[in-house]
Amino acid sequence: MERYYQQEIETASREQILAWQNERLVKQVRHVWDNVPYYRAKMEEKGVTPEDIQSVEDLHKLPFLSKDDLREAYPYGLLATPLKNCVRIQSTSGTTGRRVVAFYTQHDIDLWEDCCARAIVAAGGTDEDVCHVCYGYGLFTGGPGLNGGSHKVGCLTLPMSSGNTDRQLQFMVDLEATILCCTPSYAAFLAESIHERGLRDKIKLKAGIFGAEAWSEEMRQDIQNKLGIKAYDIYGLTETSGPGVAFECSAQTGMHINEDHFIAEIIDPDTGEVLPEGSKGELVFTAITKEAFPLLRYRTRDICILTREKCSCGRTHVKMSKPMGRSDDMLIVKGVNVFPSQIETVLLEQGYPANYQIIVDRVNNSDTIEVMVEMTPENFSDNLGKITEMEKGLVSALKAMLGIYAKVRLVAPKSITRSEGKAVRVIDKRKI
Amino acid sequence: MTIPQISVFLENKAGQLADITDILSKNQVNMRAINIAETADYGVLRLIVDDASKASSILLEQGFILTMTPVVGVAVPDTPGGLSKVLGLISNVGIDVEYMYSVFGQKDGQACMIFRVADAEELTTVLEKSGIDTITGENLGLH
Numbered sequence: 001m002e003r004y005y006q007q008e009i010e011t012a013s014r015e016q017i018l019a020w021q022n023e024r025l026v027k028q029v030r031h032v033w034d035n036v037p038y039y040r041a042k043m044e045e046k047g048v049t050p051e052d053i054q055s056v057e058d059l060h061k062l063p064f065l066s067k068d069d070l071r072e073a074y075p076y077g078l079l080a081t082p083l084k085n086c087v088r089i090q091s092t093s094g095t096t097g098r099r100v101v102a103f104y105t106q107h108d109i110d111l112w113e114d115c116c117a118r119a120i121v122a123a124g125g126t127d128e129d130v131c132h133v134c135y136g137y138g139l140f141t142g143g144p145g146l147n148g149g150s151h152k153v154g155c156l157t158l159p160m161s162s163g164n165t166d167r168q169l170q171f172m173v174d175l176e177a178t179i180l181c182c183t184p185s186y187a188a189f190l191a192e193s194i195h196e197r198g199l200r201d202k203i204k205l206k207a208g209i210f211g212a213e214a215w216s217e218e219m220r221q222d223i224q225n226k227l228g229i230k231a232y233d234i235y236g237l238t239e240t241s242g243p244g245v246a247f248e249c250s251a252q253t254g255m256h257i258n259e260d261h262f263i264a265e266i267i268d269p270d271t272g273e274v275l276p277e278g279s280k281g282e283l284v285f286t287a288i289t290k291e292a293f294p295l296l297r298y299r300t301r302d303i304c305i306l307t308r309e310k311c312s313c314g315r316t317h318v319k320m321s322k323p324m325g326r327s328d329d330m331l332i333v334k335g336v337n338v339f340p341s342q343i344e345t346v347l348l349e350q351g352y353p354a355n356y357q358i359i360v361d362r363v364n365n366s367d368t369i370e371v372m373v374e375m376t377p378e379n380f381s382d383n384l385g386k387i388t389e390m391e392k393g394l395v396s397a398l399k400a401m402l403g404i405y406a407k408v409r410l411v412a413p414k415s416i417t418r419s420e421g422k423a424v425r426v427i428d429k430r431k432i
Numbered sequence: 433m434t435i436p437q438i439s440v441f442l443e444n445k446a447g448q449l450a451d452i453t454d455i456l457s458k459n460q461v462n463m464r465a466i467n468i469a470e471t472a473d474y475g476v477l478r479l480i481v482d483d484a485s486k487a488s489s490i491l492l493e494q495g496f497i498l499t500m501t502p503v504v505g506v507a508v509p510d511t512p513g514g515l516s517k518v519l520g521l522i523s524n525v526g527i528d529v530e531y532m533y534s535v536f537g538q539k540d541g542q543a544c545m546i547f548r549v550a551d552a553e554e555l556t557t558v559l560e561k562s563g564i565d566t567i568t569g570e571n572l573g574l575h
Binding site: 384 | 439442443448469475476478496498499530548
């Protein structure tokens with residue numbers, strides 16, 4: 001028997017969902033128009049007023065928002081409520097180093113946690129479960145989101161955060177965790193560790209909710225077999241609250257988007273034109289219930305397909321496929337957003353040429369990132385110690401910018417492959 | 433009198449060193465001393481050659497990254513304690529040796545060592561005052 005966290009909403013009729021969307025969209029556009037001068041200016045530029053938006057049919061008239069807008073409006077330019085009404089921020093890296101900061105009222109957090117709770121219940125979670133959350137806690141949305149969702153469901157929540165595998169396994173075994181929440185690559189790593197230590201018979205896991213990075217169907221099968229669990233995908237981004245924007249159900253054939261909170265569109269990334277249902281294109285979200293940080297028509301840059309085919313789980317909300325790629329050059333490494341432009345900024349600041357190559361790989365189920373940098377006459381010295389000092393300086397500057405460790409490899413000048421005169425900046429060897 | 437040393441950036445991959453020795457050999461450049469310092473990923477090749485300006489312009493033309501540094505050639509008595517005496521002296525005057533290596537062969541019971549210090553002229557003066565021979569480029573057959 002399929003279980004739901006909010007059955008009436010999750011299995012509502014299409015007409016009902018559309019009615020909610022229409023009503024909330026109209027209200028949200030007015031809220032943004034009244035409180036966000038940045039977006040109002042964009043609407044005025046397009047000659048659109050709140051009166052032009054009467055229903056979801058009119059959504060296409062609104063201007064888009066992108067990561068560039070978030071950078072430009074940083075930090076308060078897209079805030080729609082007084083700061084005194086906000087209770088939290090979460091953050092993620094943005095292009096060229098300026099971080100994305102999202103604001104939440106208590107109401108926003110409640111709705112976000114509801115979305116995560118829906119995902120946990122869809123994965124079979126109840127108040128009898130022990131939910132082991134090893135997404136990072138802190139600015140990253142993964143830990144706080146699933147932690148809140150787990151509370152709402154009534155699970156015993158283990159706020160493990162990331163890292164320290166020994167402690168993770170000890171708690172997982174001793175406290176008999178039944179649901180695991182983390183990135184799929186960390187899940188695969190934990191599965192390996194469990195096998196190596198012969199703990200397979202001692203774990204009580206039955207389900208996992210894995211997101212924040214791309215993973216393949218093969219990886220799902222591998223994790224499911226190794227841990228003896230069902231592995232569910234979850235989707236979200238800081239800009240739209242965090243994980244829980246969409247989640248997988250028992251059918252495991254795509255993620256239901258929480259349409260009572262988010263309106264999804266698929267557009268042509270080049271023209272911005274809305275594509276018919278079933279087309280492959282860029283996913284765009286309009287947040288219709290958020291108070292503090294309500295982004296309208298936010299371009300996610302994720303490429304995917306939406307489907308409204310009837311789902312065996314009984315949920316009626318539209319399903320999105322796993323993201324099939326990006327319409328920009330953003331990489332997701334260890335669940336962290338990485339832009340080549342961020343790396344370029346650091347290189348230039350540190351006196352290296354913008355001739356570089358980023359090699360991303362997955363070794364033992366863990367992402368690795370290596371930056372190949374060409375040596376220059378200015379940075380070269382007959383003293384090896386001076387070169388390694390500079391290299392260390394570069395590694396720490398990259399760590400400060402990206403939030404993750406990137407290996408630096410100094411190479412001979414002109415040794416980075418250029419194809420047709422244009423440098424190949426990123427080589428992603430991961431088989432996802 | 434200091435000696436010009438060429439240092440070349442070496443990427444740690446097969447054939448890099450052979451490429452350099454091949455280029456020098458084709459251009460009739462004779463090596464007098466060679467030393468390599470390396471990490472797992474890259475290294476620095478230090479060379480004393482008979483014609484440093486010719487060698488450096490050829491290597492630059494071939495796209496190598498290099499730097500020229502004045503170093504001091506020191507005649508170290510080829511007897512037990514010979515090097516120790518020289519190092520003790522240098523240390524006493526507070527000069528820091530960044531690295532050192534030896535030149536191929538020896539002459540008149542003396543080994544020639546190359547010393548890299550911050551101020552090569554200063555070291556030369558100190559050694560001369562203490563009666564330790566420095567080796568000139570001419571001694572090494574440098575043009």
